[in-house]
Amino acid sequence: YYNNNTLIYLDKKFVKASEATTDLYSQTMHYGYGVFEGIRAYATKNGTRVFKIKEHYERLKRSCELVNIPLDYSVQTLVDATNMLLEKNNLSDAYVRPLVFCDPNMALTRPKEVSIMICAWEWGAYLGDKHLRLNVSSYCRPHPRSIKIEAKVCGHYVNSILATNEAKDNGYDEALLLDSDGYLAEGPGANLFFEKDGVLFTPQLGNILPGITRATVLELAEKLGVEVQQGLYKPEVLALADSAFYCGTAAEVIGIASVDDTVFPKAWTDTLGKKLQDAYSEFVRQSEKTLRTTTAL
Ligand code: PMP
Numbered sequence: 657y658y659n660n661n662t663l664i665y666l667d668k669k670f671v672k673a674s675e676a677t678t679d680l681y682s683q684t685m686h687y688g689y690g691v692f693e694g695i696r697a698y699a700t701k702n703g704t705r706v707f708k709i710k711e712h713y714e715r716l717k718r719s720c721e722l723v724n725i726p727l728d729y730s731v732q733t734l735v736d737a738t739n740m741l742l743e744k745n746n747l748s749d750a751y752v753r754p755l756v757f758c759d760p761n762m763a764l765t766r767p768k769e770v771s772i773m774i775c776a777w778e779w780g781a782y783l784g785d786k787h788l789r790l791n792v793s794s795y796c797r798p799h800p801r802s803i804k805i806e807a808k809v810c811g812h813y814v815n816s817i818l819a820t821n822e823a824k825d826n827g828y829d830e831a832l833l834l835d836s837d838g839y840l841a842e843g844p845g846a847n848l849f850f851e852k853d854g855v856l857f858t859p860q861l862g863n864i865l866p867g868i869t870r871a872t873v874l875e876l877a878e879k880l881g882v883e884v885q886q887g888l889y890k891p892e893v894l895a896l897a898d899s900a901f902y903c904g905t906a907a908e909v910i911g912i913a914s915v916d917d918t919v920f921p922k923a924w925t926d927t928l929g930k931k932l933q934d935a936y937s938e939f940v941r942q943s944e945k946t947l948r949t950t951t952a953l
Pocket residue numbers: 694816842843844845846847864865866867868869870903904905906
């Protein structure tokens with residue numbers, strides 16, 4: 657992820673990743689009480705475009721608010737910091753990872769002060785480009801009355817890691833998690849769509865992370881005149897689908913070959929997923945937004 661020259665943004669300064677330090681008594685280290693984001697930057701004809709950067713930092717701030725972590729930064733400051741970080745590290749096609757972490761505190765109370773770091777590295781398609789073989793996980797997504805499911809909180813990802821490990825241990829590529837009522841929810845790090853008789857379906861908000869890629873896919877589907885329904889669906893409905901895909905910032909749009917060994921019948925090239933995959937990869941590389949730098953840190 658980094659070498660000796662890599663710079664990260666840490667509390668309004670740029671420092672060497674290899675020299676940055678943190679306190680082992682941080683609440684984030686002990687309790688997973690921190691918040692993060694995952695953002696992608698794309699090289700375009702007119703420079704680097706950090707895709708939906710404002711939406712990501714708005715979600716970061718919302719995540720902080722939802723879990724009582726005080727983050728005293730404007731979206732614009734974080735946008736400027738990210739653009740400078742990419743420029744300083746000479747990155748354009750890159751993954752950007754902001755992390756808000758808490759100061760030393762062993763109590764189970766809200767933090768008084770927090771830190772933010774932003775790092776970036778070159779990262780190919782997170783789930784590869786091979787169509788995924790999923791298993792329905794024995795782990796369900798955390799109940800929204802136990803945690804703030806709409807916040808991207810560090811500790812929530814233990815659930816994602818357990819589900820991924822289980823899927824891989826059982827010979828699958830990736831997990832599919834249900835919610836605690838047994839309805840389809842999402843992947844460990846991606847949202848789910850499936851196609852039946854020319855209509856797309858996706859789990860409604862409430863028990864899932866409100867994915868920015870999911871919102872983009874909904875926008876693109878509307879532009880392409882594709883009908884999308886959002887609701888609560890059981891895995892039996894998915895088993896009868898024609899095709900399915902996952903979407904997320906890191907994964908982008910990636911086809912699903914099978915769920916619990918039930919193979920989707922439609923050839924990928926004929927699916928709505930493929931149409932949206934193409935539309936997505938074109939959309940993210942459109943060069944309407946170019947890299948701007950500013951000294952206003
Ligand atoms: N669900 C979960 C649990 C995730 O971690 C992610 C990745 N952030 C997503 C969905 C997709 O969200 P986004 O499109 O905003 O990356």
